[in-house]
Amino acid sequence: MIPWLPFPIVSLALCALWLLLNQTLDPANLLFGAALGIAAPLLSRRLQPLGYPRLHAPLTAVRLIAVATVEIVRSCFNVCYVILFRDFSTVKSQFIRIPLDLHDPYGLAMLACLINMTPGTVLVEIFPDQHEMSLHVFDLHDETWWVEMIKTRYEQPLIAIFETAPV
Incomplete structure (x- = not known):
């Protein structure tokens, strides 16, 4: 099973970046920013053939x-x-x-x-x-x-x- 938010910090950053670029907090942009924050990490999983790196320090x-x-x-x-x-x-x-x-x-x-x-x-x-x-x-x-x-x-x-x- 694939978790919906594999990287919650990345998802939040993408949503915040979308809202900053549009300079608005209306419901449509909030919804699209949230969708972007969820979809982008899920769709980019195949770009990591070795898996995601783990930072030890x-x-x-x-x-x-x-x-x-x-x-x-x-x-x-x-x-x-x-x-x-x-x-x-x-x-x-x-x-x-x-x-x-x-x-x-x-x-x-x-x-x-x-x-x-x-x-x-x-x-x-x-x-x-x-x-x-x-x-x-x-x-x-x-x-x-x-x-x-x-x-x-x-x-x-x-x-x-x-x-x-x-x-």
């Missing part, structure tokens, strides 16, 4: 989002500075490979999203058989710093969130 997820936000803003300023004020002959763009300990497909997808959202970095490819990823860095100064930064700031929290079972 929600506080770690909040901290990871905060760290990623700070890193994105900092990288925006760094990339702007490089583009506007530095001589391009001194910019060292390079591909690097980073070994991975993360194996969960949802964690790897989240890692790819976090890296690609950060200006100056692009995740090129994940090699699952070698447990590595290829990353392009716009202005590479120290490869070991990048490897350690990705592993400590992003990969370790993602392992705690997606792979480590609660104690």
